[in-house]
Amino acid sequence: MKIIVPPIDPRKIAKFLGVGIKYRAFPKEHEDVVSYIRSHSRQIIVNDKQNASRMFFTVAHELGHNQLHRD
DSSP states (O other): OOOOSSOOOHHHHHHHHTOEEEEEOOOGGGTTOOEEEEGGGTEEEEETTSOHHHHHHHHHHHHHHHHHSOO
């Protein structure tokens, strides 16, 4: 994957790395949670109640966890 200029789309990086992204409504008791990652299935689950900029950041953040904490 060759990245030349910003902005860098973390969704493209996720696809390149084989990490899926799902946008879901979280249950009321977890509405403050912005995302989580399912390491075993290589999926990032994002709370779809966030604004677009926050979701973009969240995907990048979870990708960082995926890369730093993979087996």
